[in-house]
Amino acid sequence: MNPLLVVLCSPSGGGKTTIARELLARRQDVGFSVSATTRPPRENERQGVDYHFLTREEFLRRRDRGEFLEWAEYLGHLYGTLQSEVDRLLAGGRHVILDIEIEGAGQVRARRGDVVAIFVLPPSVGELVDRLQGRASERPRELAQRLARAAREVQEAERFDYVVLNDDREQAVASVSGIIDAAAHRAVHQPQLAETMERLRRALDAKAQQLAP
Numbered sequence: 266m267n268p269l270l271v272v273l274c275s276p277s278g279g280g281k282t283t284i285a286r287e288l289l290a291r292r293q294d295v296g297f298s299v300s301a302t303t304r305p306p307r308e309n310e311r312q313g314v315d316y317h318f319l320t321r322e323e324f325l326r327r328r329d330r331g332e333f334l335e336w337a338e339y340l341g342h343l344y345g346t347l348q349s350e351v352d353r354l355l356a357g358g359r360h361v362i363l364d365i366e367i368e369g370a371g372q373v374r375a376r377r378g379d380v381v382a383i384f385v386l387p388p389s390v391g392e393l394v395d396r397l398q399g400r401a402s403e404r405p406r407e408l409a410q411r412l413a414r415a416a417r418e419v420q421e422a423e424r425f426d427y428v429v430l431n432d433d434r435e436q437a438v439a440s441v442s443g444i445i446d447a448a449a450h451r452a453v454h455q456p457q458l459a460e461t462m463e464r465l466r467r468a469l470d471a472k473a474q475q476l477a478p
């Protein structure tokens with residue numbers, strides 16, 4: 266099966282990172298693109314695992330060298346997907362999940378027509394706030410900024426290929442997993458299909474001739 270580029274988008278606190286991590290734990294054919302960011306690490310975050318934490322200078326230098334597939338500014342910090350990260354995972358035959366915000370998602374979709382874009386909707390404002398407050402690093406001002414941004418982001422949901430309501434984590438993980446499987450079977454995502462069809466056609470013709478009276 267051809268590996269896919271999968272964009273998983275939701276407002277911050279919408280649960281997309283949890284879904285991505287769950288998929289990663291369950292499926293060997295899925296890889297997670299570790300983004301670069303200038304945001305300082307939270308207490309539980311590790312360099313190279315959750316993010317590649319870079320200084321602003323380093324980020325801008327790498328951006329100017331064209332190393333990012335997409336990048337965006339989010340609440341004063343820069344975030345970006347490293348092309349090398351995506352290439353490495355795709356070359357290994359794995360579907361690549363990009364856990365990114367909406368602006369970056371738009372850039373990826375503009376550059377790569379074959380991307381599978383999934384929007385994860387939070388079930389309620391209450392749950393979103395709970396999740397964000399659960400992160401010790403989120404101060405009231407930042408929380409308000411993230412919520413204001415979320416209000417804008419949810420309006421974009423219907424422009425995505427698929428929308429998953431995250432009211433049940435297990436169900437949401439199953440839905441995203443099912444979407445990846447279904448998308449991988451789409452004819453347009455199988456460039457080797459023409460060859461397979463031609464091989465089958467030839468074999469069928471040969472068999473038909475052999476059996477003809």
Ligand code: 5GP
Pocket residue numbers: 275276277300301304335336337339344345346364365366367368369370
């Ligand atoms: P957080 O600071 O909560 O880790 O991330 C803030 C937002 O940035 C989230 O919506 C997250 O998905 C998004 N984000 C993380 N990595 C990237 C990236 O590489 N590119 C873009 N455009 N957004 C990202």
